[in-house]
Amino acid sequence: MIKKIIVSFSLLLSLVSFAQEGTSSPYSFYGIGDVKFKGTAETRAMGGVSVFSDSIHINLQNPAHYAGLKLTTFSAGGSALNTKLNTESQSEKARRTTLDYIAIGIPAGKFGFGFGLLPYSSVGYKILNLADDTNNFSTQYTGIGGINKVFLGAGYAITKKINFGLDVQYNFGNIETKSYRYLTDVQNGTIEENLSKIQGVNFTAGLTYQSKVDKKHTFFGSLVYSPKANLKLSNERTITVSDQVDEQPVQNLNFDFPSRFSIGSGFGEVRKWLVGAEVTLQSSSDLKNRFDDINGVVFENSTRYSVGGYFIPNYGSFTSYFKRITYRGGLRYENTGMVIQNKSIEDFAVNLGLGLPLNGTFSNLNIGFEMGKRGTKYYNLIEENYFNLSIGLSFSDRWFVKRKYN
Template identity: 30%
Template sequence: MSIVQSKGKALLLMSLLLCTFLSLNAQRNTYSPYSRYAYGLLHEPVMGQSVAMGGASYGLRSASYINPMNPASYSAIDTLTFLFDFSCSANLSQYREQDLRGLNFGYTLDHFAMKFPLSKHWGLAMGLYEYSKLGYLYGASGVLPGMQGEDDVTYVESYSASGGLNNLFIGTSISLFDCLSLGINWNYKFGNLSYTNTLSYSNSLYKGYAENDLLYLRQSNFDFGLQYFQKIGKKHRFVVGATYSMPQKFYSEVNSTHIVRDTLQVAPDADYRFSTPLSYGLGLSYTFDNRLTVAVDYAYQDWANAEYYSHTDTLASTQRLALGVEYLPARMADYYYQVIKYRAGLQISDSYINFAAGNLKDISLTFGAGLPLKGQRSVLNLAFEIGKTITPNKQFIQENYYKMTLSVAFNETWFMKRKFN
């Protein structure tokens, strides 16, 4: 296949994935009750091997994967190849509130991204991923006693949220002195968030209402990455990684409508302020003989000082700890199972939702494998996650979830110069 044909097919695939991504993400693919708050459930751009390694990413660098979590990793690139990665996932969630039980299933296209060389020590990456997602529908009903001999009045109230934010990124990094890499990502976040509350009565004498807030948010910001890597002897390699992102305001537009007794009221545009926080991450990885890798991450996000509806006391700062391991039985082997990369990980994190009773926490176990495709350098990555939301007390809705992620990293030769006699 010629280089032109390969590039044409890649561009066609990217166009199809873009349409699919925007179409799927316009639908509700999460039903978590905690997605109703703030910007919804937040997602980190964890890709490739990191998904099954508990999300540990800051200290990982590989020519075979794309790692937007630390843009300094882009300089780990084969000068002859083009790397394309896309991922989809499905999740099953169980909910429990006292004697009530719920079960929901969702799916989504998580991301697609590409990476290619600009020179021997200079790489570039770009892609699109889901930054946050809202998808919540909760209802309750009851009966009010009638007045002066009238019939009882039934009421129904509902709370729902939908929409989300996507993140387009373009990043580059350069390697210096064969031991240091510096990188930068430009991010463009965009999307719409919708929150709706309704209350209706069976008796028209009671005042029902419907409220809707629709947020249009846009933002451009940068994050920076650094990796220091050192090989000791022939078999030992250490990588130390760090990232930093500055706080940044959103460009926002808020449309609020209220309907009371069939009367529509449109609130005047308000100059609310929204922002994302200062954040930083630190990571370390150790690789032995290119067969065993252990990685650990720590991340902090200062959401307590980020603005939401112009307030800085609405959200809570978060911390995340991730630990992952990858094992390759043999680099060259007679049996396929010996060249599969086996992975496992653990992640513990806080929620940025600020409840008076205390913060939510999330803990999850991951495991999976990197399956090399026959006759190619491309890899099929499979990851499973079992997680639980830990609440301050039993009055909160309890949530357990099970997630499966499937991603494919296509590694194709694009830049080889052909020789002719």
């Protein structure tokens, strides 16, 4: 078991080495970047629905689910994103590969604990405006970085039906953006570099409910709340002209991390099928840009709707591997909270996925496919058509058991 974890962890570290930019979206220039974490590979394949309490998977969207773990679980996931960016007159393609999460969940009677790392948001874009007959200047814009979260959480089974959980998250990261402006046929230009160093703490509380409706069917309910939190941004700006570097005075910011409230419910037969829905409300209107002179966008409160579920033909089949596969699907619609050119930026995606059990263990490999569209190519904006491949590894076993024989 330990060997499997070490091998998987090494593979993921190799994945990270190619994943300095977790997004290729020009929209990531605004706010805290493009929010990448939308759940583990299992929940993403169901459109983000996370109401189901699973004893062998870590649910990172509601800390109350830690109390439902029966086995110690190591979970990690990554994704490969292919995006086609369209305007009314141009089209470009981009690819990114990134680590999505690393987490460990540990059961302890009525308690359950979880900790890990989440690359939460990402900035990554490169835009080139070439000179033309009416403009002798060419401009290039680039951005990298993002926010990471280290988290520690615990869940407690209040009753057989109700679990409560709480986790604390430390946010940290750097966001660096550059603009390079130069005249045609002139070697040196002007470079403006902006750097924001980000840190802060926020909390998430969760509640889950699970009750039998009849002998076969179960109702699931979920509540998650994250209060508004404060992030500190240490800002720096330099302007370079002909190798002469000039540091510019800029203000540091206290940045409000939006509050978030999520409610969901589901109905199904455990280890057979589930259908669920979830709504997430976020006070994105509290967001602002990292520097006071960044304009062109305002923020509004965002809403996300998720519908999805899973189906397992025969969980305990000894004769057919395909009957033990978990088949997942879902839909997701989101108003992202950004308003550009008086147009709300919307995101819609279709999800499919497979949960592939590893023979002889409680572990599995989860594969998810996501196809979606964000933004629009009209109103001088950009439409992003993307295809996302997610892979999650979930290793579950009994740890910390004293051996009877050496």
